[in-house]
Amino acid sequence: MAESALPVQLSVIGAYLVVALVVGTAAYRLTGRDAEDYYLAGRSIGTVVLLFTTFATLLSAFTFFGGPNLAYAAGPEWILVMGVMDGLLFAVLWYVIGYRQWLIGRAEGYVTLGEMLGDRFGSNRLRALVAGVSLFWLFPYVMLQQMGAGEAIVGLTDGTVPYWAGAALITLFMIGYVVLAGLRGVAWTDTIQGVFMLGIVWVAVGWVLSSAGGLPEVSASLATNRPEFLSLGGGVYSPQWMIAQAVTIAFGVTMFPQINQRFFVAKDARVLKRSFTLWPALVLLLFVPAFLLGTWAAGLGVSVPEGANVIPVLLNAYTPAWFAALVVAGAMAAMMSSSDSMLLSGSSYLTRDLYRPFVNPAADDEREAWLARIGVAVFATGTFVASLFRPGTLVQVGDTAFGGYAQLALPVLVALYWPKTTRRGMLAGIGGSQLYYLAHVFVPATTVGGVTVFGSTYLTWDFALYGMVLSLALTIGVSLATAPDVGERTERFSVGTGAD
Amino acid sequence: MPRKTNDYLWIAVFGLxxxxxxxxxxxxxxxxxxxxxxxxxxxxxxxxxxAVAFAGFTRGAWDRGMDIDREGTDG
Structure with missing residues (x-):
C-alpha cells in the first residue's frame, strides 16, 4: 500500500500545513509589535479559542499517540486516568490556580509566572529559578512532539519516509511559525486543529467499526483475544500508578509555560467560567474514542512495527490511505501547534525573566524580539538533535517532564493564597524539590541497607508524589521559620477588598 | 453561616x-x-x-475563596 499511496499521503499533509500557514500569516498581520500582544494576544481571548488553545496544547503527541499506544499495549484504563487528570483535577486547578492568576495578572499586568512571583517576593533570583526550571522541563516535552511526528510518518508510510525526516519537518515548520505569528496565530490554528481533531476522531471510530464488522464484532474479538483489557485494573494499571499519573500530570500541566501563560489571556471572567464547565465534556468527547481505537487495534490483532504508533497503523489497515493521512496530518499539526505554544511561552520566559533582568535591562523591544526568535530556533534545534536518540517511549519522556513541573505547583499554590509565604520559603520549596526530583531522574537506583533509593517508587508510590509533598513542606516550613525581607510585597497578591 | 456551609459543600462535591x-x-x-x-x-x-456540577458552581459559587467583592469580575 505504501508505495502507491505515498503521493496521496504527502500531499494531504502538505495541504494541511499550507492551511495552518495561511492562518498564521493572517494572525501575524493583526498582531502588534509589543510584548503583550505578541505573547498574550492583548489579553483578548474568548471562550472557544481559550478552551481549544489550552486543550490543543494538551492534545499533543503524548495524548494522541502515546495514550492510544498505551491502550494498545496495556488496556484502555488510561481513559480513566485522563478523566481524573484533565476532566476533573485540572478543571479544579483551572479555578484554584488559573482564575486567581488571571485576577492578579489583570491587576498587575504580568506576562509570565516568574515575573509574577519575582515581583511579589521582590526577588530576581526567584524569577530566574522559576524560568530556568520551566525551560529545563520544556526541553523533553518539545522533544516529545518531534519524536511523535517522526514516528507518525514512519507508521503512515510504512517506513518509506524515515523517522528523522518527520522530526525535521515538524522542527522547521514550528520554528518558522513561531517566528512569524504570535499567540494570536497559535491560538487560531489550535482552535481549527482542535475542532478538526474532535470531528475526525469520531469519523475514524465509525469507519474502523464499520470496516471491521461493527461494534459487537470488535468487542467480541477484544473479549476473545485480550479478555484482560475489559477488566478494570491489572498489568501496569495499579491504583497507586493511576493516582500518581493523574495527580502529577494534572498539577504539572498547570505549570507548563504555555498553559500557565494561558491563565493570563482570558478576556473576562465569563470566558474562564465557560471553559471550566466544558473541560469534562471535551475530555470525554476526545479521549474516549482516541483510546478505544488503540484498544480495539489490540483486539483486532493489528501488529504495530517497532517505533511506530498504533493509530496510523490501524487506520492504514481499516480505512483508505487518504483518510489515514488526513488523521496523521491533523495529529502532526496538533503536535506542531503544541510545540508552537511551548516555544512561544518559552521564549517569553527567556527574554523577560532571564535576559532582561540579568543581561541587558536596557534592551529595546526590537532587540528583545530578535533574541526571542533566535532562542526559539536554538531551542528547537537542540530538541530535534536530542529526539534523534529516542531516549524512551512517548509516555516515559512526557512523564518525566510533567513530574518536573508538578514540583513547582504546590509552592505556587501556597504563594497565591497564603500571605505569610516568604521569599526564602519559595526558594527552598522550589529549589529543594527540584534537586530531589533531578536526583531521582538522573542518579541510578541503589540499595542502601535494604532500602532502594533513587528508584521509581517508594512503598509502591511514585517518587514524584513525594517530591510534591517535600515542596509543600519546605515552602510552608521555611516560610514559618523566616520573616519576610524588605522588598516582599504581600499586597501584590491580594486581589480585592477581602472585606467579606 | 450559610455561606460558609455552602463553601464546604462545594469542597465536598469537588472531592467526591x-x-x-x-x-x-x-x-x-x-x-x-x-x-x-x-x-x-x-x-x-x-x-x-x-460538567453539570461545574456549571452549577459557576452560577452560584464562583469567586469563593478568592477574597474579592463580586462586582466588576463577572464582566
Missing part, C-alpha cells in the same frame, strides 16, 4: 468528583454493557455529571 473519577468499586470487574466495559460507562456518566 475527583475521588470517584475512577470507579474503585468496579476494580477487577469484567462486566460489559453494549460492547463496552461497565467502568467505561461509569466514566461517561461521571464526566457529564462533573
Amino acid at each position: 468528583l475527583v475521588a470517584f473519577g475512577i470507579p474503585w468499586f468496579l476494580w477487577g470487574s469484567t462486566a460489559t454493557w453494549a460492547g463496552l466495559p461497565t467502568w467505561l460507562w461509569w466514566h461517561i456518566g461521571w464526566m457529564v455529571l462533573a
Whole structure:
C-alpha cells in the first residue's frame, strides 16, 4: 500500500500545513509589535479559542499517540486516568490556580509566572529559578512532539519516509511559525486543529467499526483475544500508578509555560467560567474514542512495527490511505501547534525573566524580539538533535517532564493564597524539590541497607508524589521559620477588598 | 453561616468528583454493557455529571475563596 499511496499521503499533509500557514500569516498581520500582544494576544481571548488553545496544547503527541499506544499495549484504563487528570483535577486547578492568576495578572499586568512571583517576593533570583526550571522541563516535552511526528510518518508510510525526516519537518515548520505569528496565530490554528481533531476522531471510530464488522464484532474479538483489557485494573494499571499519573500530570500541566501563560489571556471572567464547565465534556468527547481505537487495534490483532504508533497503523489497515493521512496530518499539526505554544511561552520566559533582568535591562523591544526568535530556533534545534536518540517511549519522556513541573505547583499554590509565604520559603520549596526530583531522574537506583533509593517508587508510590509533598513542606516550613525581607510585597497578591 | 456551609459543600462535591473519577468499586470487574466495559460507562456518566456540577458552581459559587467583592469580575 505504501508505495502507491505515498503521493496521496504527502500531499494531504502538505495541504494541511499550507492551511495552518495561511492562518498564521493572517494572525501575524493583526498582531502588534509589543510584548503583550505578541505573547498574550492583548489579553483578548474568548471562550472557544481559550478552551481549544489550552486543550490543543494538551492534545499533543503524548495524548494522541502515546495514550492510544498505551491502550494498545496495556488496556484502555488510561481513559480513566485522563478523566481524573484533565476532566476533573485540572478543571479544579483551572479555578484554584488559573482564575486567581488571571485576577492578579489583570491587576498587575504580568506576562509570565516568574515575573509574577519575582515581583511579589521582590526577588530576581526567584524569577530566574522559576524560568530556568520551566525551560529545563520544556526541553523533553518539545522533544516529545518531534519524536511523535517522526514516528507518525514512519507508521503512515510504512517506513518509506524515515523517522528523522518527520522530526525535521515538524522542527522547521514550528520554528518558522513561531517566528512569524504570535499567540494570536497559535491560538487560531489550535482552535481549527482542535475542532478538526474532535470531528475526525469520531469519523475514524465509525469507519474502523464499520470496516471491521461493527461494534459487537470488535468487542467480541477484544473479549476473545485480550479478555484482560475489559477488566478494570491489572498489568501496569495499579491504583497507586493511576493516582500518581493523574495527580502529577494534572498539577504539572498547570505549570507548563504555555498553559500557565494561558491563565493570563482570558478576556473576562465569563470566558474562564465557560471553559471550566466544558473541560469534562471535551475530555470525554476526545479521549474516549482516541483510546478505544488503540484498544480495539489490540483486539483486532493489528501488529504495530517497532517505533511506530498504533493509530496510523490501524487506520492504514481499516480505512483508505487518504483518510489515514488526513488523521496523521491533523495529529502532526496538533503536535506542531503544541510545540508552537511551548516555544512561544518559552521564549517569553527567556527574554523577560532571564535576559532582561540579568543581561541587558536596557534592551529595546526590537532587540528583545530578535533574541526571542533566535532562542526559539536554538531551542528547537537542540530538541530535534536530542529526539534523534529516542531516549524512551512517548509516555516515559512526557512523564518525566510533567513530574518536573508538578514540583513547582504546590509552592505556587501556597504563594497565591497564603500571605505569610516568604521569599526564602519559595526558594527552598522550589529549589529543594527540584534537586530531589533531578536526583531521582538522573542518579541510578541503589540499595542502601535494604532500602532502594533513587528508584521509581517508594512503598509502591511514585517518587514524584513525594517530591510534591517535600515542596509543600519546605515552602510552608521555611516560610514559618523566616520573616519576610524588605522588598516582599504581600499586597501584590491580594486581589480585592477581602472585606467579606 | 450559610455561606460558609455552602463553601464546604462545594469542597465536598469537588472531592467526591475527583475521588470517584475512577470507579474503585468496579476494580477487577469484567462486566460489559453494549460492547463496552461497565467502568467505561461509569466514566461517561461521571464526566457529564462533573460538567453539570461545574456549571452549577459557576452560577452560584464562583469567586469563593478568592477574597474579592463580586462586582466588576463577572464582566
